[in-house]
Amino acid sequence: MTQNGFLERLLDGVAVSWLPLGQLTSYEQPTKYLVAATNYSDEFKTPVLTAGKTFILGYTDETEGVYKASENSVIIFDDFTTAIKWVDFDFKAKSSAMKMVTSSDEGRVLLKYIFYWLKTLPSELVDGDHKRQWIGNYANKQVPIPCPDDRKKSLEIQAEIVRILDTFTETTAELTAELGAELRARKNQYDYYRDKLLSFEGGEVEWKALGDIGEFIRGRRFTKADYVEEGVSVIHYGEIYTRYGVWSDHAFSKVRSEMADFLRYAEPGDVVLTDVGETVADVGKAVAWLGGGKVAIHDHCYAFRHSMNPKFVSYCMQTQSFIAKKARHVARAKVNTLLINGFSRVEIPVPFPGDPEKSLAEQARIVAILDKFDLLTNAISECLPREIALRQKQYEHYREHLLSFSKSEKAEA
Incomplete structure (x- = not known):
């Protein structure tokens, strides 16, 4: 019909x-x-x-x-x-x-x-x-009130429209709950295997402080007045929250070209992290920069320059044990701030520390495994809002249809 x-x-x-x-x-x-x-x-x-x-x-x-x-x-x-x-x-x-x-x-x-x-x-x-x-x-x-002179019939029609729309609402809520549960299960599974892989239980590994592995380079400040459509590509600290993991070529914000010599940059292979956040968990979020060239960073960002696999370092900074240690070096205030000197003493695992070539190979192997888990988890994360939006559009379509009524039937009361 x-x-x-x-x-x-x-x-x-x-x-x-x-x-x-x-x-x-x-x-x-x-x-x-x-x-x-x-x-x-x-x-x-x-x-x-x-x-x-x-x-x-x-x-x-x-x-x-x-x-x-x-x-x-x-x-x-x-x-x-x-x-x-x-x-x-x-x-x-x-x-x-x-x-x-x-x-x-x-x-x-x-x-x-x-x-x-x-x-x-x-x-x-x-x-x-x-x-x-x-x-x-x-x-x-x-x-629009159907047959207002026949209350019984009018209420029956209204009730049937409400029943149909209630069903759509309940179905959408059930789908949201189902997909949300699936996402949480996959995320928990991913977190478990990531933390397991990076614990190196019984493996040949040395835990080293970040400050002994590389150096932290702080960015320089730019303001909204410095933003332009064409200029120097920059990573604003707020952008890190939207891409937690890895960056390659990306349409970043841009600031005035005349600021180029003033700015500080992240280079390919650096890990970029923010030193502020609304929550303690937000502070120190890390993103591996794998782009084709250098990119300027805001002064609420640090570029961690090192000789390890950047995605490996980024994954290490996402483990529960690392986050717990990081939290000890966050100044709690209205805006939580990373204390970089203490943060630089937090340790991460370095596999096969006596053999740099073997160490990088092991880091790459672990990154390949975690990339697959990350891809699967992100796919579900993208599927969830897309599927819900599709159901919402379907629901709105039926709601508009059921409550539109022909304008030719319109009569002023």
Whole structure:
């Protein structure tokens, strides 16, 4: 059956009226439900909601003024950004910018139906616009209501549309959980074998401090004002977070050419690492530079210059034992910073230290094994968001189709 045929069969010839959203819904300000405390903890029971993308700020132990959405589900509407959420659990509110929207008559229109219809509306936000949207704009939006004069039939049609869209939502959530579990399993397997290979239990190996293996060359600072479309290729420390492992030729940022003599560079074979991060784990992330020439580095980066296999060094810096030792040399503050003198004393394994040729061959062998694991893990990492995006597009297609209704049927209430 075609999609249009399905909708026609669902409507079964009934008329569709377009009624103002404000006539079909009621709203409540969050005043009675605002949280007082700021000491949120995962150990507490009640989530604290805010408008916008963050949504759940944390959890509070406050028991008064809790909105009982577990008893009557509600739509959370951000009055400034128009973001909407379906909430069916008890909560406290942090932001006064949200509205709790309910159906004014569940015997006439299902709230979940309204929720799905709201999701079909395109964003009308204008940059810099900071006006409240519900009363002045959204309350006047026209909602398609099938056969409003026959409440029983209307609710049956609404319920069937909700059932179909709920099924798509649940399927997407299940797929996300399944692929996420697969990714975690492969990642754990990869981490296990990487750490096992690089522990060299019973092997001919010497553990040497990084400072005894090579030298750390700190970059020099450039600012946003220095960025240009054509100029000197540079690695900004923020870029390291997006490519944790290895870099070859890459479209990096560029800064003004006249800065060339001022800058410091990473050369092919160096390992580039950052000395700052929001978390301790972020600090000291390492990327092997395998490009065809030198590339400038920011002053929050170091180029570690050495004579070992650069990918081998990078893999060593990803092991759990190395990360634990590195953490001892991070200054904890609002922005965590690597203490390079202490970091240079952290040791990594050097196989067959008395035979440089044999040592490099063993490093290359281990890198080849880990590259295969890394490739597999990254393939799954790329597959996950792509597959979810595909399902999301499929879901949005059916949602738009089920809630579009023919414009020729539109009649003002």
